[in-house]
Amino acid sequence: MTIKDSLGPAQPKFSELLAQPEVKARWEKVRKYFFLRESTYDMSNRCNIRCDGCYYFEGEKQFAREIDDVDAWRRLMRAEKARGITYVVLAGAEPSLVPQLLKVCYEEMPLGSIATNGFKKIPESVGYKIHISVWGNDETSLRIRKAKNLLKEQIKNYKNDPRAVFVYTFTRENIDEVNEVAEQLVPHGCKLTFNVFSSPVGYAGPLRHDDESLQRTKQRMIALLNQYPQQTLFSVYNAVAHTHQKGLHDLYKCSYPRQNPSQDIGLGRSFRQYRADLNWDRAVACCVPDTDCGDCRHYAAGSAVVTARLYGHVNNLASFKSWLDYVDTYLAVWVMGYEKGENLCNEPIKPPRVAGD
């Protein structure tokens, strides 16, 4: 999520892009958060459900020994702060199983978010954003997550909770179920955003998207954004960026260490992905390790990769507005107390070819 770029040569001038008061106001609003520097942490090697296509249970990290020592975590958080980290993403396998560690992290590092399946409520004293993963209706959750009445449990735990954002992951199979899910979430004051299933390395199962399912996903995202603008944290450009035939790396050039050898600036220098044993490995470090980079359309990846590409979005006003909408969305999803504004651009623009092709 680090926002880092230089403006470089661009047409029109940057001052001209800021001529409209609402554009200037949005730029001033989002730039206050350019200080965010993230790293991610696997809190546990256990989960209370088991989902098809879960990237945590791929690769080496799932075998890391769990460290349940709160003092060790406190020391880690202090060391992270000392090296400039200002934002933590607490994830894999299931963070709600270790509330004592979440508490310590929050005491040391007050900005962050937790990725959870929502089955077990995280204590309200932990004031991070909480991302609750939804993979379809309850029938589908039972089939692919082996979890009964999952959405009902998630809503019971997190309705009207200002920390909570329900993250609907579109797979190839659940596109039509999203309306039913939204109809259940909206009356309970639940905020909704979207993710796109990104295959773990080697996964070729039925959840993997194809061109047709990506197109339908995009249409459904935009329709829901129009239907529930107050409760859907998203923009047209989010939909475009995450459902393109090409993945995020091809479109924007991923800046996480796993795809970025440079250690000079930005994520390539600062980002670490700690496993449950508190070790990390630069060669595999990104926010969704063991995901197939060619199929990566993950919302967490986009929050860093797209936001970092300011320079690719300053060639015209529609592109710049779309980038502002994307950053505004990402901050509303990831930062406590940040309120999403009205989207500035409702026309789909083409992503810039910053990765070159």
Ligand code: SF4
């Ligand atoms: S999986 Fe996504 S975020 Fe991770 S390195 Fe590959 S492209 Fe980047």
